[in-house]
Amino acid sequence: MNNIPDREARSERDAPIISLLGVEKNFGTGTAAVTDFNLLIQPGEFLTLLGPSGCGKTTTLRMIAGFEMPTAGRILLRDRDITEVPPYRRPVNTVFQDYALFPHMTVADNVGFGLSVAKISRAEIARRVTEMLALVGLSDKAARKPAALSGGQRQRVALARALIRHPEVLLLDEPLSALDAHLRQQMQDELKQLQARVGITFIMVTHDQTEALAMSDRIVVMNAGRIAQIGTPAALYDRPESPFVASFLGDTNLLPARILGRDAGGLMLACGSARLHVPPSPEIATEATECLVSVRPEQLAIATERPLFQGIVLRSIFHGSTIRAHVDIGADRPLLVDLPRAAEDLAAPGAMLSLTTEARNIRLF
Secondary structure, three states, X not given: OOOOOOHHHOOHHHOOOEEEEEEEEOOOOOOOOEEEEEEEEOOOOEEEEEOOOOOOHHHHHHHHHOOOOOOEEEEEEOOXXXXXXXXXXXXXXXXXXXXXXXXXXXXXXXXXXHHHHOOOOHHHHHHHHHHHHHHOOOHHHOOOOHHHOOHHHHHHHHHHHHHOOOOOEEEEEOOOOOOOHHHHHHHHHHHHHHHHHHOOEEEEEEOOHHHHHHHOOEEEEEEOOEEEEEEOHHHHHHOXXXXXXXXXXXXXXXXXXXXXXXXXXXXXXEEOOEEEEEOOOOOOOOOOOEEEEEEOHHHOEEOOOOOOEEEEEEEEEEOOOXXXXXXXXXXXXXXXXXXEHHHHHHHOOOOEEEEEOOHHHOEEO
């Protein structure tokens, strides 16, 4: 996959802050951790590398940081080749998964540690530490030790320590994974607001689709060391280009279907007991006779007339604000549908459900 425009055509203003050009990493185990990786990251962007464990996202982050050297390819920072520049000479800082705070130091000393190593004056360190603690809302915790802080507060200390040296790029390696579900949701919003205030490019690694959707300007979905798809959260969610992206980014139904015919308006399909007429799909070759139908559970609704899918409810699962029904439509797996609580009686096991959706919600692979 190559999304690199002609460099001569780019103005200085539009030049990416980070360019990864044909980057590969092989640890000598026979399978490359990262392969043919091409990506342009824009100044001020919040970009997320998303994918399952072992897909190469953390290795990619470590190559940007300088902790790993690429086996092939180049890494540029504002068009300057930094492929072999050591980490301490890159204007890039990293917030690690475990925060890596010094337990014997106060919050203020942790935040100012990098400046003290750089021989900055005590007065300047004190000024910038005060500024950073105010930015992350920890002014009253300067004298505390990390052990006296909550998980969310320790994360803010790690962020302040990384930001105090004014990096051009901040790298975040699974920054919310150590937090409980409620605090993780709160910190998603806080981290996005902080990034907007400081205006620094953030590059985050996560395997959590909710984090990626909530926080990112763009998401790079990775699989087996390669880029599967790049786009805004809405574009990836609404227009996935592969079954992998459709199923990894949110829940979806992936049901086998047979192509019964074609006409000017699209394709006629048999999907279990359903007969569908859907718009043409560029992913489906003209000679194909089989495909996969993808439709998200929340995009299905009770049909009052002309249902697309009909079937018997096998079981229903309470999800708080919604009920997820598993519906037998005669395919090799149940159709999942999310219904409002008000429709709970209609989704009782054994009930017949008639369901519909807009044609644009159906993706074919």
